[in-house]
Amino acid sequence: MRQFAEEELILFTGDYRGKRFRVARQPVTGLLLDAIDSGRYTMFVITGPSQSGKTVVGFILPTLYHLFEHGEDVICGVPDLNMVRDKWEKALYPAIEATRYRDLLPRRGAGSRGGSNMSAVQFRNGATLRFMTSGGDDKNRAGYTGRVLVVTEFEAFGESAEKSTEADKLEQLLARQRSYRGPRRRTYLECTVTIEQGATWRMYKAGTESRIAMPCPKCNGWMVPSNADSDRKQLVGWEDAANEFEAHEGASYACGLCGQRLSEAERFEANRWAVLVHRGQTIEGGAVVGEHPKTRTLGFRWSAFNNAFLTAGDIAEDEFRARNDPDEDNASRRIHQFVWALPYQPSAMDSTPLNWEDVKRRTDREAKGIVPINTQWLTVGLDLGKYLAHYVVIAWRADLRGHVVDYGRFEIPTDQLGVERATLAALRQLRDETLLMGWAWPGGTAKDGHKRPDQVWIDSNYHESQQAVYTWCRETAQNLRSELCRPCVGRSAGQQRSLVYRHPKATSATIKLVGEEFHIVWLKADAMHVVEVNADYWKSWVHQRFRTPGTEPGSLTLFHSPSANEHHAFAKHITAEKQLEEFIAGKGMQVRWDRIRRDNHWFDCSYLACAAGSFCGARIIPTGVTRPARRGGITGTPLTMPDGRPFFVGDRT
Numbered sequence: 001m002r003q004f005a006e007e008e009l010i011l012f013t014g015d016y017r018g019k020r021f022r023v024a025r026q027p028v029t030g031l032l033l034d035a036i037d038s039g040r041y042t043m044f045v046i047t048g049p050s051q052s053g054k055t056v057v058g059f060i061l062p063t064l065y066h067l068f069e070h071g072e073d074v075i076c077g078v079p080d081l082n083m084v085r086d087k088w089e090k091a092l093y094p095a096i097e098a099t100r101y102r103d104l105l106p107r108r109g110a111g112s113r114g115g116s117n118m119s120a121v122q123f124r125n126g127a128t129l130r131f132m133t134s135g136g137d138d139k140n141r142a143g144y145t146g147r148v149l150v151v152t153e154f155e156a157f158g159e160s161a162e163k164s165t166e167a168d169k170l171e172q173l174l175a176r177q178r179s180y181r182g183p184r185r186r187t188y189l190e191c192t193v194t195i196e197q198g199a200t201w202r203m204y205k206a207g208t209e210s211r212i213a214m215p216c217p218k219c220n221g222w223m224v225p226s227n228a229d230s231d232r233k234q235l236v237g238w239e240d241a242a243n244e245f246e247a248h249e250g251a252s253y254a255c256g257l258c259g260q261r262l263s264e265a266e267r268f269e270a271n272r273w274a275v276l277v278h279r280g281q282t283i284e285g286g287a288v289v290g291e292h293p294k295t296r297t298l299g300f301r302w303s304a305f306n307n308a309f310l311t312a313g314d315i316a317e318d319e320f321r322a323r324n325d326p327d328e329d330n331a332s333r334r335i336h337q338f339v340w341a342l343p344y345q346p347s348a349m350d351s352t353p354l355n356w357e358d359v360k361r362r363t364d365r366e367a368k369g370i371v372p373i374n375t376q377w378l379t380v381g382l383d384l385g386k387y388l389a390h391y392v393v394i395a396w397r398a399d400l401r402g403h404v405v406d407y408g409r410f411e412i413p414t415d416q417l418g419v420e421r422a423t424l425a426a427l428r429q430l431r432d433e434t435l436l437m438g439w440a441w442p443g444g445t446a447k448d449g450h451k452r453p454d455q456v457w458i459d460s461n462y463h464e465s466q467q468a469v470y471t472w473c474r475e476t477a478q479n480l481r482s483e484l485c486r487p488c489v490g491r492s493a494g495q496q497r498s499l500v501y502r503h504p505k506a507t508s509a510t511i512k513l514v515g516e517e518f519h520i521v522w523l524k525a526d527a528m529h530v531v532e533v534n535a536d537y538w539k540s541w542v543h544q545r546f547r548t549p550g551t552e553p554g555s556l557t558l559f560h561s562p563s564a565n566e567h568h569a570f571a572k573h574i575t576a577e578k579q580l581e582e583f584i585a586g587k588g589m590q591v592r593w594d595r596i597r598r599d600n601h602w603f604d605c606s607y608l609a610c611a612a613g614s615f616c617g618a619r620i621i622p623t624g625v626t627r628p629a630r631r632g633g634i635t636g637t638p639l640t641m642p643d644g645r646p647f648f649v650g651d652r653t
Helices: 002-008 028-037 054-069 081-097 100-104 169-175 199-206 244-250 264-272 312-323 328-339 356-360 419-435 463-480 535-547 568-574 601-616
Strands: 043-047 074-077 120-122 128-132 148-152 186-190 211-215 252-254 275-277 282-284 287-289 297-301 363-367 375-384 388-397 402-411 455-459 485-491 511-514 518-523 528-534 556-560 577-584 588-595
Touching (some): 002 028, 002 054, 054 074, 054 081, 054 186, 081 100, 148 169, 363 402, 388 601, 419 463, 528 601
Parallel strands (some): 074 128, 485 528
Antiparallel strands (some): 518 528
């Protein structure tokens, strides 16, 4: 592709309009093209500063290379129909017309000067350029296969359509290549960086996460970026400028090793001799050492430090204007994304960042279904759906370390019995065949070697099955003479105003217990105690537990499994939501939970099991429980401890 670029590609815009493409003008492009030509990779995730050649080498060049050098079809992903015409008329068409391949342009129909339908362009060598967008239904991205996929601004394809029954739109595009064996596919994804959670940054880091290392002409050491924003810190001399002219004049890049300033000529020369250092690799004695990441995806990024089209002074002006822009949020976004190719940190920040891969690796030595010896309490969280229910079982050790003993799901035969009867039947079966049987507790205090749960908290938000939940909890309490199972209602700031959790300060005629961000309410009409839970608080609590080192009090671990993918789905559920802190004028910092994946059921189960643990006594910091007033006693079924003892002393009715 490098040879094709320098022999065939003629630039059609900018300072070098009408001239052949030359790697020497922007040396970083040589690193990319050599990596493409190496044959090591099948997917290329490409990002860099705006107006630095990213679209040329990441979108236009691979499209022309496969259409004309190989004469093969190319699937071209473009965000929307308006951009299809824009990319064709302002990028692809003029690029082709400037080369000797202009004679292969269609003379009529799509792609010709008078053509209107831009879904596919048939060239006179037989190759077809097939456009696909992120809009419309899934059928727009189905029914066409190809070995080569080139996508521009691919983050627009990263989300599932609301009514789509398939995977996200980018995955649908990638599925068009499945008729070709993996090593034969070629996928080029070009985009501007957005945020850390955006597809560009995620896929860059999931690939080789390559860095550009350059030799310093001053100290002869190798400047290897230690992290993504290292290059930005090497722009010096502009910080104390009074205006943008002073910023421009005083700015230069400095070596990250010796601190000496580099002239523009020295920076350019350093970029000419640059090498790629992939994730986990270093440079020793001028050679790249370390194992290559086990991936077929090249994650390639360059920054303003590598952009030969702009000087340090030009970038310093951008930095100065951004620093003094009254709209700090917009300025920060602009400087991160368009200048340094860094993810922007929005004003709504993830306050409890948790990676699903970290969660799945949080395993302890106990196998599935085994309760740790020093367990003090065992709690279960249940989340109900119309056809499927989920549960999570957590053991709480005496040192306040939590351990997920088991999790699973079971079917609700709604089609056969209707929601209410099906839910009740499924819950009865779960109680009799699982909950009352308990989980293996070798070395524990139970005579039969099994520990039964101390509390089972079940989400009763689902209106159609609510009465079935109440009935199940009520009959279980009557049979066991203890309130083992408790219906719960999760309250969240992300819901409508009437459902926001409000923590009571004291007990009352209806509020029977005030706990740690939960309280128990007596519903007279249903003769039922219901737990109202601050879902936002307990979701954050769960994420904090998975971030706490596994040997520390207040941590959560998962049961051990010989399979590396055992906890894959569970970890995805746990991280299906993220907590955002967002500053809103007039209201200050507001917290809300934002769902990023559809399936979050084991997350809901986990926060209920954790809240139930607090009810039993598993608290990181011990807190008092507000007792009810003696006057009038308790109305309805007595509120009991997990072992059957009453919560309150006094007359009860």
